[in-house]
Amino acid sequence: MELDFINRGPASYDAYEATYRDLYEKVFSHLGLAGNYFTDVTIVNDEEIHEVNREYRKVDRPTDVISFAFLDDKNEVPQKDGSPICLGEIIISYERAEAQAKEYGHSLLREMSFLFVHGMLHLLGYDHMSKEQEVVMFKLQDEILGGLK
16 A cells, blocks of 8 residues: 655645554555555645635535545456556645634644545545435544544
8 A cells, every 4th residue: 555645735744644654554454455555645725725626526615625536446456567556636725624623622633634534435435425424434434533632
């Protein structure tokens, strides 16, 4: 498994690379998934995520996290040459994360971790469009985050 981390925010957000690498492995382990996957995660500001949200989702406002899944079938056979399969891309707004951490009364680490795990679950086919889906997805998020405050 490979995770490509890009930080376009303040240098202090470079520290999330190690956190995200740990969470990346934890997501796959918790879900009992194996495979050679590659995922991109990029930390951006509100302006950049707003542009992406407007262009790809036709929503004219910033959001906290956007995921672009590149696979329709998570059971796709690994590449014959052993190279990883690109699972998708996660884009996280550090400015939204800061505001939400303050609003929800928890740490920035918890919010940035939640947004990453939320994005990963979307890449792996989980959603929250119905109440039933939401219950499953949010339960998994809580289990993976393990009570992080």
